[in-house]
Amino acid sequence: MAQGLGERVLAPFGRRICEVTRNVPSGGYRIFSVVDPSGPEPAAGQFYMLAADAGWGGEGGRPYLARAFSVADAERESSGVRVDFLVQAVGPGTSRLAALEPGEGLWIHGPLGRPFAAPREVAPHAAGAILVGGGIGVAPLALWRRRLLGAGIPARVLLGFRDRPNSGGLDLFDCSEIRLASEDGHAGHRGYVTDLLAVLLEGDDVGSAAVYACGPPAMLEAVRLLCADRGVTCELAMEAPMACGFGACFGCAIPGAKGGYIRLCVDGPVLRGDEIETALVPGSGH
Ligand SMILES: Cc1cc2nc3c(=O)[nH]c(=O)nc-3n(C[C@H](O)[C@H](O)[C@H](O)COP(=O)(O)OP(=O)(O)OC[C@H]3O[C@@H](n4cnc5c(N)ncnc54)[C@H](O)[C@@H]3O)c2cc1C
Ligand code: FES
Numbered sequence: 145m146a147q148g149l150g151e152r153v154l155a156p157f158g159r160r161i162c163e164v165t166r167n168v169p170s171g172g173y174r175i176f177s178v179v180d181p182s183g184p185e186p187a188a189g190q191f192y193m194l195a196a197d198a199g200w201g202g203e204g205g206r207p208y209l210a211r212a213f214s215v216a217d218a219e220r221e222s223s224g225v226r227v228d229f230l231v232q233a234v235g236p237g238t239s240r241l242a243a244l245e246p247g248e249g250l251w252i253h254g255p256l257g258r259p260f261a262a263p264r265e266v267a268p269h270a271a272g273a274i275l276v277g278g279g280i281g282v283a284p285l286a287l288w289r290r291r292l293l294g295a296g297i298p299a300r301v302l303l304g305f306r307d308r309p310n311s312g313g314l315d316l317f318d319c320s321e322i323r324l325a326s327e328d329g330h331a332g333h334r335g336y337v338t339d340l341l342a343v344l345l346e347g348d349d350v351g352s353a354a355v356y357a358c359g360p361p362a363m364l365e366a367v368r369l370l371c372a373d374r375g376v377t378c379e380l381a382m383e384a385p386m387a388c389g390f391g392a393c394f395g396c397a398i399p400g401a402k403g404g405y406i407r408l409c410v411d412g413p414v415l416r417g418d419e420i421e422t423a424l425v426p427g428s429g430h
Contacts, residue, residue: 171312186255197249272298278359304337
């Protein structure tokens with residue numbers, strides 16, 4: 145197993161200001177990048193809390209809380225770590241982030257949370273990793289795929305979208321290796337991405353596969369049930385409304401499978417399927 149693959153990276157204390165270096169369209173979403181001059185390289189599945197330096201507020205100048213964002217890609221460059229984010233504008237915070245211009249300042253706090261873990265079995269004949277993304281949930285899978293391939297672990301990618309406006313982020317992947325599904329039939333298989341997963345999970349070598357998924361709650365729950373039924377390990381990158389991102393407010397708590405609560409920002413956002421009773425978390429996903 146590759147050294148360090150899937151290990152949690154700890155964030156430096158406090159937030160720091162970074163410069164936005166690009167903001168480009170990617171289908172119906174946008175990809176924006178910053179250079180983090182002093183932070184570490186994040187692990188795939190981790191997230192940052194983001195706040196624009198200017199224009200970050202509502203009526204009466206009251207500032208917004210920072211918004212949680214998965215790292216979509218990251219690479220060390222001469223001036224720091226370039227971190228890419230994929231955004232879908234669904235409200236005031238995401239609309240402001242989607243409108244960031246190169247040269248603007250972005251406050252970041254991170255990397256935070258528990259990342260994806262390396263597959264248990266990486267033998268030459270093992271089925272490898274199956275990455276399943278839905279909608280804006282494709283974001284963390286791009287970096288995870290690159291890290292897995294870098295460690296010599298085969299990774300198959302299945303991505304699903306509702307319709308053309310609610311799709312994007314393919315620029316973060318090598319498109320030739322991706323299988324697509326869309327509910328309206330505009331790309332790939334007409335239907336759900338979980339239809340494609342069900343076919344892959346018919347294979348003889350499926351016991352050695354590891355499934356990694358991020359997307360809306362209904363998709364994650366379908367993935368969780370399919371994997372439980374076939375005895376396949378799965379990890380789900382989940383969402384809940386996050387006010388602080390580092391364990392202080394309990395706003396992101398969801399029920400755990402063994403009773404009690406799991407704070408998604410510190411114990412997740414990546415959880416094994418058997419750690420939860422359901423992925424249908426109220427207020428999560430969009
Ligand atoms: C760990 C994590 C990683 C995330 N990664 C990304 C990402 O890579 N790209 C991206 O575009 N978004 C991501 N999100 C979702 C993003 O944080 C929220 O959409 C954002 O906080 C909404 O802020 P807003 O001000 O635009 O909208 P709000 O006014 O806060 O809400 C607008 C709409 O979005 C819904 N919403 C609010 N918060 C969330 C949430 N946390 N998850 C889902 N729906 C929500 C509301 O119900 C409402 O319908 C992530 C969330 C988490 C917890
Ligand atoms: S977001 Fe505050 S405890 Fe998780």
